[in-house]
Amino acid sequence: MTVVEQQTRAPGSVSRRRRGRRRPSPQGSRWTPYLFLAPAALFILVFQAVPLAQEIFLSFTRTTLLNPTESTWVGLDNFVRIFGDEDFHRTLRTTVVYVIACVVGAVGAGLAVALLLNRSFRGRGWARALVTVPWAAPGIAVALIATWMLNPQYGIVNRFLDAIGLGVPGGAILDSPRYALPAILATTIWQLFPFTSVVLLSALQSVPKDLTEAAMVDGAGPWSAFRAVTWPVIRPTVGLLALLMTIWSLRRFELIWLMTKGGPVGATETLVIDLYSQAFDSKELGSAAAIGMVGVVISLIVIAGSRFVARAAEKEDTR
Amino acid sequence: MKGLRIGLTLRVVAVIVVLGLAVFPLYWMFVTALTSNADLFGQDARLIPDFSQFGVFVDALADGKATGWLLNSLTIAAGTTVLSIGLGIPLGYALSRFRFRGKAVMTIVLLFTQMLPEALMVVPLFALFRRFELLDSLTGLVLANSAFVLPIVALILKGAIDGIPNELDEAGRVDGARPFTVLTRINIPLIAPSIAASAVIAFFHAWNEYVFAVTFIFNPEIQPASVGIANFIGELGTPIQTVMAVAFMFTLPAVVFYLFVQRYVVAGMTAGAVKG
Numbered sequence: 001m002t003v004v005e006q007q008t009r010a011p012g013s014v015s016r017r018r019r020g021r022r023r024p025s026p027q028g029s030r031w032t033p034y035l036f037l038a039p040a041a042l043f044i045l046v047f048q049a050v051p052l053a054q055e056i057f058l059s060f061t062r063t064t065l066l067n068p069t070e071s072t073w074v075g076l077d078n079f080v081r082i083f084g085d086e087d088f089h090r091t092l093r094t095t096v097v098y099v100i101a102c103v104v105g106a107v108g109a110g111l112a113v114a115l116l117l118n119r120s121f122r123g124r125g126w127a128r129a130l131v132t133v134p135w136a137a138p139g140i141a142v143a144l145i146a147t148w149m150l151n152p153q154y155g156i157v158n159r160f161l162d163a164i165g166l167g168v169p170g171g172a173i174l175d176s177p178r179y180a181l182p183a184i185l186a187t188t189i190w191q192l193f194p195f196t197s198v199v200l201l202s203a204l205q206s207v208p209k210d211l212t213e214a215a216m217v218d219g220a221g222p223w224s225a226f227r228a229v230t231w232p233v234i235r236p237t238v239g240l241l242a243l244l245m246t247i248w249s250l251r252r253f254e255l256i257w258l259m260t261k262g263g264p265v266g267a268t269e270t271l272v273i274d275l276y277s278q279a280f281d282s283k284e285l286g287s288a289a290a291i292g293m294v295g296v297v298i299s300l301i302v303i304a305g306s307r308f309v310a311r312a313a314e315k316e317d318t319r
Numbered sequence: 320m321k322g323l324r325i326g327l328t329l330r331v332v333a334v335i336v337v338l339g340l341a342v343f344p345l346y347w348m349f350v351t352a353l354t355s356n357a358d359l360f361g362q363d364a365r366l367i368p369d370f371s372q373f374g375v376f377v378d379a380l381a382d383g384k385a386t387g388w389l390l391n392s393l394t395i396a397a398g399t400t401v402l403s404i405g406l407g408i409p410l411g412y413a414l415s416r417f418r419f420r421g422k423a424v425m426t427i428v429l430l431f432t433q434m435l436p437e438a439l440m441v442v443p444l445f446a447l448f449r450r451f452e453l454l455d456s457l458t459g460l461v462l463a464n465s466a467f468v469l470p471i472v473a474l475i476l477k478g479a480i481d482g483i484p485n486e487l488d489e490a491g492r493v494d495g496a497r498p499f500t501v502l503t504r505i506n507i508p509l510i511a512p513s514i515a516a517s518a519v520i521a522f523f524h525a526w527n528e529y530v531f532a533v534t535f536i537f538n539p540e541i542q543p544a545s546v547g548i549a550n551f552i553g554e555l556g557t558p559i560q561t562v563m564a565v566a567f568m569f570t571l572p573a574v575v576f577y578l579f580v581q582r583y584v585v586a587g588m589t590a591g592a593v594k595g
Binding site: 030032033034036037039040041043044046047048049050051052054055058068069113116117119121127129130131132133134135136137138139140141142143144145146147148149153154156159190194198247250251253254258259272273275276279280285288289292295296299300303 | 330331333334337338340341342344345347348351359360364406407409410412413414417418419422425428429432433434435436437438439440441442443444446447462463465466469470473498502523526527529530534545548549551552553559562563566567569570573574576577578581
């Protein structure tokens, strides 16, 4: 987890932070910090740690929503069953596709927009503000307007696609096993790209301008100037954003749930959707918890992996 | 020279396209609210709002149902803000200014909780709330939402306090102030902008929250707007104009507030915090 902490430091705050750390100030008695900490720690214990422990316990039991206080210990049965289930394999594949497409789409679009807005022009402040609108919009509202825009008969998207001759037959994009996931991905990326572009825009501020110009004067094209000057500066930020997008996409629920409920025939069912419908439609709390644990373990593996990659990259740089 | 001009034109076009894409869906929400049935279901889409239809906003509010939803959302969001800031300030202060056993564990816990999906925690929290009779109550939602936003708030505030020179604290202590007084008199006034930013984050986290609200609340009287609006999706009884008018009134405050504090929010998010 420390990789998140290390990478996420805003560039400007590093030196100040160091100063704070070098001179810790033991004030009051040794119990003082715990007095400040206790209320929040207790709160997190009750509403996060204990429920998580219960969920871990549930994943080893058979428990139904109808009688949730009665659990039968079944060991690894839930895990054996879900991993033997074809539908779960499809869920895993969908999750991987969804997450990778979100990361590539959101970081790619964010980088393109950041590079676009990094030049000074009149109205740049306005452009930067307006571009953050999708990120600020509530997920519920986004799901609602996306569903309306994709309405088979009256949706503006279908009207537009028909007008340029690319209409989907029948227009029911969200009911089509082929087009539902791309539609959800487009909506997700639309909501995420403002965040990635604003973060990358602030990373681009620390790219030395004269160096880019020097490279151009030396005859480097925009592409090689980008690779030689810009990319090394923003690479850690890109890595951090990729990690954030992965974790967020692994836990994203309401957008997918409200647009398709995971359908049609599981085409948009990610782990979190599967877990929720197991718990509340099939009323199987045990398998739901097991699916949730698979998601948590995947997140942990991704975080550990990113830490490994970040370390390797650091070594490469110092060599 | 000519190439330069073409490049410039292309860039202007690209900026306009990007901004159009960013803003269009919310614009479309507004336009749909202000479109008569005849235009809505006609051959060609009407692309600009018809302000003669403005009564839809007035009617939606006068009806009382949507107003009730928005008030419930407001209550939940205000409660979540107060609770998470109230707990987050001392936690951020402890993490920033003290060295103590368990500090690393606490930091890891704060980061770890942010990868837990609400959809996973909804089952055990449901059981917990049932035992303590917190189901079907706004208090329950305030507690659940605070638990999820507290780590983000605490990490943002820790970062903010890290940015205050320790000498100021020491000066206060030389004058005989106790740690609590140092926090309230010296640190809190200096991190006011970060407190405001994390208050906005906490407020709209709760304002937008859906999973807990739809699972824990049965009484339609205390249902927040997120659930009310989500119920419109796929439902055919309510005119789409009313749906969009309510959704627009739900969305606008979030967008406007984020525009005001977006610099702090983005800095806070990237300074050790992860939002879902």
